[in-house]
Structures are given as C-alpha cells and as structure tokens.
Amino acid sequence: MGAMTIRFLGTSARFPLPRWGCECPQCSDAQSNPQGVRSRPSILVNRRVLIDPGPDVYAQLAALPPDEVRAIRDVVITHPHPEHHLGLDDLSQFRHVWNLDQLPVWAQFDSWTLILVTFNYLVSHELDPGQGVPRPFSRSDMTLGEPFELGEGLTFTPFDTFHTSTFATAGLVIEQDDLRVVYAPDFYDSAFFGLAEPDLLILDGTFAAAEQVADAPDLYEGHGRHLPIEDGVRFAQAIRARRTLFTHIGHFQITPEELHAYLPDETFDVAYDGQVVELLA
Numbered sequence: 618m619g620a621m622t623i624r625f626l627g628t629s630a631r632f633p634l635p636r637w638g639c640e641c642p643q644c645s646d647a648q649s650n651p652q653g654v655r656s657r658p659s660i661l662v663n664r665r666v667l668i669d670p671g672p673d674v675y676a677q678l679a680a681l682p683p684d685e686v687r688a689i690r691d692v693v694i695t696h697p698h699p700e701h702h703l704g705l706d707d708l709s710q711f712r713h714v715w716n717l718d719q720l721p722v723w724a725q726f727d728s729w730t731l732i733l734v735t736f737n738y739l740v741s742h743e744l745d746p747g748q749g750v751p752r753p754f755s756r757s758d759m760t761l762g763e764p765f766e767l768g769e770g771l772t773f774t775p776f777d778t779f780h781t782s783t784f785a786t787a788g789l790v791i792e793q794d795d796l797r798v799v800y801a802p803d804f805y806d807s808a809f810f811g812l813a814e815p816d817l818l819i820l821d822g823t824f825a826a827a828e829q830v831a832d833a834p835d836l837y838e839g840h841g842r843h844l845p846i847e848d849g850v851r852f853a854q855a856i857r858a859r860r861t862l863f864t865h866i867g868h869f870q871i872t873p874e875e876l877h878a879y880l881p882d883e884t885f886d887v888a889y890d891g892q893v894v895e896l897l898a
C-alpha cells in the first residue's frame with residue numbers, strides 16, 4: 618500500500634494574514650486562532666519535493682525538524698509571481714547550512730526567463746562555465762502536459778491554469794501508485810483530462826465570491842485571474858474530487874464561519890499552515 622504526504626508550509630495568497638493593523642473579522646479572528654495565521658503558499662510533497670519557495674520559506678523550513686529540511690531533493694515553481702519563488706535566495710542559505718547537494722529547480726521555460734532576471738547567480742545552466750563554487754540550484758525545464766518523475770514513482774504533470782496571459786502558470790497533477798493530488802493555488806480554469814477524480818484537490822482560495830473580485834483592493838491589473846471559492850466548489854464537483862482543500866487564502870474580511878458557509882459538505886475544507894495530509898492508496 619502506497620502513501621503520499623502533503624504538508625502545507627503556507628496557505629495565504631499574495632500577502633500574509635492577519636494584515637498589519639487590520640481589525641476586520643478575519644484578521645481579528647487570527648489574533649486568537651492560530652489557523653487564521655497564514656504565510657505565503659507552499660507545500661512539501663512526501664518530505665522531498667518543495668513546491669513554490671516564497672518569501673516566507675526561511676521561517677517555514679526553520680519550523681521543521683532538521684531531518685525534514687535535509688530530505689528535500691527537488692524544488693518546483695508553478696509560476697514566477699513573487700509569493701511563489703522569491704524565497705530562492707533564502708533557500709540557498711538553508712542548503713549551505715545543511716550541506717545539501719545542488720537542488721534541481723523545475724519551472725517552465727518562460728518562467729525561467731523571469732526567474733533568472735533576479736536569481737541568475739544561484740542557478741547553474743548550460744552557459745555556466747562550471748568554474749569555482751558550485752551554484753546552489755540547477756535548472757530543469759518542465760513542459761505543460763509532460764509528466765516528469767521525482768524519485769520513488771512520484772510523478773508531476775504540469776497543466777495550464779489560465780491564471781496568467783503573459784507567461785503560463787502551472788497547476789500540478791501529482792501521482793504515486795493509485796493516488797492523485799491536484800495542486801492549483803493560482804487557478805482560473807482548466808480542461809486538462811488528467812485532473813479527473815483526484816483523491817485530493819488543492820485549489821485557489823484568493824476570493825470567496827465573485828463580487829469580491831471586482832472591488833479587491835490588492836488586485837492590481839495584470840496580476841492574474843483567480844476562480845472564486847464559490848465557483849471552485851462547482852469545479853471540484855465537476856471533476857468529482859473526493860476531497861477539496863482551499864489554499865492561497867485571500868483577505869476576505871469575513872469570519873471563518875462565514876467562509877465555511879461557501880463549502881457545501883464535509884468533503885470541502887480550508888487548509889491551514891502546518892497541516893499535514895496523509896493519503897493512502
């Protein structure tokens with residue numbers, strides 16, 4: 618019998634929760650409810666694949682047992698928005714402290730173009746002369762619709778989530794044995810056949826309802842489209858997800874009870890920082 622483990626390192630959208638100085642119902646709840654405190658979105662799969670090292674990666678990994686940090690073997694970046702990749706520099710320091718080998722970083726070709734503008738000095742690639750100190754990361758390219766395997770039969774298939782238009786944003790179908798997890802923290806739409814009947818769907822929770830999208834104070838033009846939770850529920854039902862957890866949680870300014878009113882039954886819930894989900898095949 619196989620097993621897959623998903624650890625939520627962070628579950629906020631672009632900015633952490635609670636917001637500084639905010640006394641809305643959501644932020645007030647987070648003052649006394651640890652599950653309301655959220656850092657930038659990231660997960661660890663089977664203790665070995667780190668997805669989306671964001672600006673909070675240092676604190677997120679420092680909270681783990683050292684053996685779990687040392688066990689990380691690969692990094693995957695869904696897309697180069699700041700909350701999904703700006704932790705690469707901090708992660709390079711962790712690698713140094715724990716004496717880790719060079720870590721392969723997986724991203725799409727057009728993501729790499731943007732990632733290397735900031736982090737070229739951290740990544741070895743074909744044009745690297747290969748002299749001097751080895752760089753912390755090596756470049757690996759992933760392509761929409763093409764599965765790649767990261768050890769022990771763990772397979773990742775990137776698919777387009779139609780979140781962005783100037784570069785492609787990947788969701789990930791993560792499979793091992795008969796288990797299928799879909800991770801799509803930034804999601805607008807998909808018709809990818811590989812999503813059907815996942816054991817666990819982890820979906821975009823930037824907005825609760827469609828009317829919030831129109832007057833969202835933090836949404837800048839061109840920062841990407843997000844399917845609201847009320848529509849995400851319908852998407853989850855359409856692909857017959859066995860269980861759905863919303864992550865990438867935005868600043869709704871409503872209570873947890875009001876948020877849960879959008880969830881139709883016990884197969885839906887909201888993820889929280891530090892949550893560990895173990896799936897058995």
Ligand SMILES: [Zn+2]
Nearest residue numbers: 636639641644
């Ligand atoms: Zn607030």
Ligand SMILES: [Zn+2]
Nearest residue numbers: 698780803841
């Ligand atoms: Zn994004």
Ligand SMILES: [Zn+2]
Nearest residue numbers: 631698700803
């Ligand atoms: Zn995002």
